[in-house]
Amino acid sequence: MYKPEILKIIHDKLSEKIDHLEYLIAETRAANNETKSSMGDKYETSREMVQQEINNLQIQLNENIRLRNSLKSISVNPHQNVGLGSLVETDKGLFYIAVSLGMIDYEKKKIFLISPESPLAQAMNGKTESEIFSMNRTQQKIIKIW
Template sequence: MNKSEILQIIQKKLSEKIDNLERLIDETRASNNETKSSMGDKYETSREMVQQEINNLQIQLNENLRAKNSLKLMNINAHQIVGLGSLVKTDKGLFYIAVSLGEIIFNDDKIFVISTESPLAKAMSGKSQNAEFSFNNNKQQIVKIW
């Protein structure tokens, strides 16, 4: 498995999310400005709801920007034990411990990109190849670590 190629896919997906969030924020701000100019103070509640939406989008944007920055620190060398930057194959699937992103496809394989803070990553953390761990009352075995 080529972890640097997987990391590029993750970075691209995060960049797309960031671009989309920035576009949504711009569009929402534009609609908020239109509301201000055309409706007056009578619709203050509506404008406040739009502002809350902008704030929520900004929080998501900041989280994605932090995630993208954290990828720059990622160690893509082979790992002996599971931790940040590990690509782990268990008898149940493939997991890349990096940021919370969900599923990606690489060379026809489904890889679940998960954060170190996720319960599954915590259950695997510090384990080595052939080790077993339990997650949601299901035993899994680590087949390989990259």
């Protein structure tokens, strides 16, 4: 497995989300400004709801920017023990410990992108190849760590 390519896929995925959130914020602000100019103070409640939506989108945007920036600290060097930046193959699947972004397809394999704070990553943390760990009463064996 080539970890730099996987890290680039994650970076690109986060960048797409950031671009989309920036677009949504701009569109929502534009709609809010149109409402202000055309309706006066009569619709203060709806403007407040729109402002809350902008605030929610801004929170999501900031979190995605934080996640993308955190990728800079992830080492693509091979790991002996499971930790941040590890690509781990178990008998149940492939997991990349970086950020929580769901699943990606890479070289016809499904890789689950998980946060280092996730229960699964915590259960694997510090383990080495051939070790067994338990998660939700299910045992998994670590086959390979990159």
